[in-house]
Amino acid sequence: MRFYEYEAKQLLAKHGVALPKRTFARTADEAASAARELGGATVLKSQVLTGGRMKAGGVLFAATPEEARTAAERILALPISGQQPAGVLVEERRDIAQEYYVAVTWDARAKRPVIVFSDMGGIDIEEVAQTHPAHVSRTHFSNLRPLSDYVAKLAVARTGVTGNDLAPLTRIVLNLARIFVQYDLTLAEINPLAKLSDGSFIALDSHMDMEEEARGGQRALLAELAIADTDTRQARPPTPFEVDGARVDAADTRGVAGRVVEFDGNMGLVIGAGGGSLTLFDAVRSAGGKPANYCEIGGNPSVAKAAALTKLVLSKPGVQKIAVMMNVVSNTRADIMARGVIKGCIDAGRDPAQTIAIFRIPGSWEEEGAKILRRYGVEYVDRSVSMHEAAQRAVAKMG
Amino acid sequence: MAILIDEQSRFIIQGITGREAVTMTRELLNYGAQVVGGVTPGRKGRDVHGVPVEDTVRAFTERMHVDGAIVAVPPAFTADAVHEAIEAGIKLIVIVTERVPRRQVAQFVEYAEQEGARIIGPNCLGIISPGKSKMGGIGGAAESTRRAFTPGHIGVMSRSGGMTVEIANALTEAGLGQSTAVSIGGDAIIGSSYAELMPLFEADPATHGIAIYSEPGGPMEAQLADYMRESNSRLPVVAFMAGRFMDAMPGVRFGHAGTIVEGRADTTAEKIARMEAAGIAVAERIEQIPALLKQRLGA
Amino acid sequence: MAMFIRVDLDASLQQDVDLKKRLVEVCPVDIFALDGDTLTTVDANLDECTLCDLCTDAAGARVKVVKLYE
Numbered sequence: 001m002r003f004y005e006y007e008a009k010q011l012l013a014k015h016g017v018a019l020p021k022r023t024f025a026r027t028a029d030e031a032a033s034a035a036r037e038l039g040g041a042t043v044l045k046s047q048v049l050t051g052g053r054m055k056a057g058g059v060l061f062a063a064t065p066e067e068a069r070t071a072a073e074r075i076l077a078l079p080i081s082g083q084q085p086a087g088v089l090v091e092e093r094r095d096i097a098q099e100y101y102v103a104v105t106w107d108a109r110a111k112r113p114v115i116v117f118s119d120m121g122g123i124d125i126e127e128v129a130q131t132h133p134a135h136v137s138r139t140h141f142s143n144l145r146p147l148s149d150y151v152a153k154l155a156v157a158r159t160g161v162t163g164n165d166l167a168p169l170t171r172i173v174l175n176l177a178r179i180f181v182q183y184d185l186t187l188a189e190i191n192p193l194a195k196l197s198d199g200s201f202i203a204l205d206s207h208m209d210m211e212e213e214a215r216g217g218q219r220a221l222l223a224e225l226a227i228a229d230t231d232t233r234q235a236r237p238p239t240p241f242e243v244d245g246a247r248v249d250a251a252d253t254r255g256v257a258g259r260v261v262e263f264d265g266n267m268g269l270v271i272g273a274g275g276g277s278l279t280l281f282d283a284v285r286s287a288g289g290k291p292a293n294y295c296e297i298g299g300n301p302s303v304a305k306a307a308a309l310t311k312l313v314l315s316k317p318g319v320q321k322i323a324v325m326m327n328v329v330s331n332t333r334a335d336i337m338a339r340g341v342i343k344g345c346i347d348a349g350r351d352p353a354q355t356i357a358i359f360r361i362p363g364s365w366e367e368e369g370a371k372i373l374r375r376y377g378v379e380y381v382d383r384s385v386s387m388h389e390a391a392q393r394a395v396a397k398m399g
Numbered sequence: 400m401a402i403l404i405d406e407q408s409r410f411i412i413q414g415i416t417g418r419e420a421v422t423m424t425r426e427l428l429n430y431g432a433q434v435v436g437g438v439t440p441g442r443k444g445r446d447v448h449g450v451p452v453e454d455t456v457r458a459f460t461e462r463m464h465v466d467g468a469i470v471a472v473p474p475a476f477t478a479d480a481v482h483e484a485i486e487a488g489i490k491l492i493v494i495v496t497e498r499v500p501r502r503q504v505a506q507f508v509e510y511a512e513q514e515g516a517r518i519i520g521p522n523c524l525g526i527i528s529p530g531k532s533k534m535g536g537i538g539g540a541a542e543s544t545r546r547a548f549t550p551g552h553i554g555v556m557s558r559s560g561g562m563t564v565e566i567a568n569a570l571t572e573a574g575l576g577q578s579t580a581v582s583i584g585g586d587a588i589i590g591s592s593y594a595e596l597m598p599l600f601e602a603d604p605a606t607h608g609i610a611i612y613s614e615p616g617g618p619m620e621a622q623l624a625d626y627m628r629e630s631n632s633r634l635p636v637v638a639f640m641a642g643r644f645m646d647a648m649p650g651v652r653f654g655h656a657g658t659i660v661e662g663r664a665d666t667t668a669e670k671i672a673r674m675e676a677a678g679i680a681v682a683e684r685i686e687q688i689p690a691l692l693k694q695r696l697g698a
Numbered sequence: 699m700a701m702f703i704r705v706d707l708d709a710s711l712q713q714d715v716d717l718k719k720r721l722v723e724v725c726p727v728d729i730f731a732l733d734g735d736t737l738t739t740v741d742a743n744l745d746e747c748t749l750c751d752l753c754t755d756a757a758g759a760r761v762k763v764v765k766l767y768e
C-alpha cells in the first residue's frame with residue numbers, strides 16, 4: 001500500500017526528521033492561500049502514487065501566491081501515468097548545498113532489510129549506483145537484534161562522509177530505518193535528503209510503501225493519516241467490473257476468486273490459480289486470443305463462487321465465450337468447478353455447450369467433472385492436452 | 400535417493416485439527432508418509448486419522464526423533480508455531496500458510512539460519528520425493544499424487560504450487576520421473592530459494608537435471624543464474640517462464656531503492672536473458688521442458 | 699433450484715431424533731436442516747454437495763444422494 005508524499009512526510013515529522021514548511025492543498029485557492037502563509041518562493045508538487053513527477057511536469061515553482069494558484073491549477077488538471085492527483089503539496093523553497101539519498105527496503109536475496117545511502121542523491125541516483133558505486137552504500141541489518149545506531153553510522157560512513165555531517169545524517173538514517181520497521185513498510189525513501197547552506201539537513205521528497213498484509217495491524221496509523229479501509233491505493237482505480245470481481249470473492253470464504261482485471265478482448269477467462277493464471281494468460285495471447293479479463297480462481301472454491309465469477313465474466317459486453325482452464329489441481333475439485341461454470345452460464349442465460357470453449361481442469365475429481373460436462377455438451381480435455389494446447393483450441397473456437 | 404525427505408522422514412503437523420490439515424493428514428498417510436504426530440493447543444490426547452495430538456512440539460521431540468514439521472496454522476499464529484518448532488530442534492519446517500507478514504517471515508528465517516534449520520515456504524504446497532514421502536498438500540489425494548509424480552531423476556522447483564504439479568505431470572507424461580519436487584512458495588521472502596536448494600540437488604546422485612517454474616518479480620531467477628555461473632554445476636537446468644504478458648503492462652514505478660538493490664532484473668525479458676546467459680534453457684511452453692531436458696541429459 | 703444434486707430422505711428418518719441431529723451436524727455444506735422437528739434439505743446448498751458420504755455413513759440407505767447429471 002502506497003503513501004502520498006504528504007503522508008510520508010507526516011510520518012517523518014512525527015519521528016523527528018526535519019522537513020520544509022508545507023501545506024497540502026486540494027484546490028488552487030487553497031494552494032494560493034498556503035503560498036501566502038508560507039511567504040516567499042514556493043514549490044508545488046502533484047500528489048500522485050507514482051514516480052517521475054518532475055519529468056511529467058507535476059512539479060512547478062512559484063514566486064508569488066498568484067503564481068502558486070496558476071501552478072496548482074495546471075498540476076491539478078494533469079494526470080500522471082493515468083493518475084488524477086489527490087492534491088498539491090505546497091512547500092517553501094529552500095537553498096540546497098548538496099543532495100543525499102537514503103532508502104530502506106527489503107533485500108529478498110539476503111532476506112534482511114537493507115539501508116541504501118548515497119552522498120550523491122537526486123533523480124539520477126540509479127545512474128550514480130552504476131557509475132559511482134563507491135558513493136552508494138548498502139548496509140543490511142538483522143531482523144532479530146535490536147536496531148542499533150552503528151548500523152546507520154556504517155551506512156553513512158561507507159560513502160566517505162565524516163566530520164560534522166556524520167552525526168546528523170546517522171540520526172536521520174536511523175529514524176528512517178525505525179519508521180521502516182515500525183510501520184511494516186516495504187520501502188522508505190528520502191530523495192533528495194538535502195543539506196542546506198546553513199549545514200542542516202531536511203527531507204525534500206519521500207516515498208513510502210507499506211506491506212498490504214500489514215493494513216490490519218497498522219489500523220492506528222491509517223486512522224491517524226485518515227486513510228479509509230476502502231482506499232485501495234492501486235495505481236489506477238478499479239473498474240466497476242473489477243469491483244464486482246472483488247465482491248464475488250468477498251461474498252464467500254470458500255476458495256479465492258481474486259485479481260480480476262479487465263481487458264478489451266472477447267474471450268472470457270475463468271483460470272487459476274497464481275502461476276497457472278500467468279501461464280494460461282500467456283498461452284491465450286500467444287495463440288492469438290484476445291482475453292476479456294485476467295483472474296485467479298482456486299483454493300477449492302464453492303460452486304456458488306465459481307458460478308458468480310462465470311456470470312460476472314459473461315456479463316462483460318463483447319464476451320463471446322469463456323475458457324475454463326487450470327494447471328493439474330491438488331485441492332481445487334474439477335467437478336465442483338464444472339458445476340460452478342455450468343451454473344454460471346445458465347444463470348447468465350447462456351447455453352453452456354455454446355459458451356464454454358474448453359474446460360481443462362485435470363486432477364482431483366476429474367472423472368466426476370467430465371461426467372457433468374458431457375451431460376451439458378461441453379468439451380472436456382484432460383492432462384494429455386497441455387495448457388498451451390488447450391488455450392489454442394479455445395482460441396480456435398472463437399471464430 | 401532424493402533431497403530433504405525420504406521414506407525414513409518422520410514429521411509432525413502443527414495445526415493438525417484444522418479443516419484443511421485434517422484432509423492433508425489423510426492424504427499424507429495414504430501416500431505412505433510418516434506423520435508421527437500433530438500439535439493443536441488444548442487438543443492433547445485426541446487423534447486425527449490415528450495420528451496422536453499434543454499441546455506442544457516438545458511433547459514429541461522430547462520422546463522421539465522428529466525430522467520435520469508442517470506448519471498449517473492461520474497466519475496470525477504462524478510465526479509462533481515456527482519459532483516453537485525451531486526451538487524444539489526441528490531442522491526442516493514446511494510452512495503452507497499464506498499471508499504471513501513479511502517481517503515475521505524474515506525473523507523466523509533468520510532464526511532458522513542461526514539454528515541450522517531449513518525452512519520451505521511460506522505459501523507453498525510442500526515437498527515430495529515421489530514414491531517415498533511428501534510433506535504438504537502437494538499433488539492432493541494419494542492417487543492423483545501418484546498420477547502426476549513418478550520416481551526418477553529430475554529435481555523440480557517452483558514458486559507456484561500449482562505449477563510444481565503441472566511441471567512434474569508433464570515430465571511424468573514424457574517418461575521423466577522426479578527425484579524431489581519442491582514448491583518453494585510464492586512470497587517475496589521465503590525460506591529457501593532456487594539457488595539455495597541447488598547444492599542439495601547437486602549432492603544427490605539420483606538427481607540428473609532440474610526443471611523450474613519462474614515468473615516476473617523478485618531476484619530469485621537472477622540469483623539462480625549467478626549460482627549457475629559461479630558453481631560449475633553438473634546439472635542441466637530448464638526453466639519455464641510464465642507471465643510474459645506482464646512486461647507489456649509495467650507497474651507504476653515508485654522510488655529507486657528496488658532497482659539499486661536488485662538491478663533491473665525483474666521483467667521476464669531480463670530474467671530470460673540472464674538465465675540463458677548462464678546456460679539455463681528457457682522453455683516457452685510447459686510441454687517443451689521434457690525434450691529440452693532430454694537433449695541436455697543426452698538421453 | 700438445484701441442478702446437480704438431489705438428496706432423498708426416507709420417511710422413517712423423521713422418527714429418529716438423534717440421527718436427524720447428526721445429519722445436520724456432519725454435512726460440511728449444510729444441506730440438512732431442522733424445520734421444527736422435521737428434517738429437510740436446504741435447496742440453496744444442494745449443489746454444493748461434496749459427495750463426501752458422511753450423511754450416508756451416518757444414515758445408511760435412509761439418505762440417498764442422487765447425481766442429477768448421471
Ligand code: SF4
Binds near residue numbers: 726751
Ligand atoms: S454427501 Fe456430504 S456434502 Fe453431500 S449431502 Fe451428504 S454429507 Fe452433505
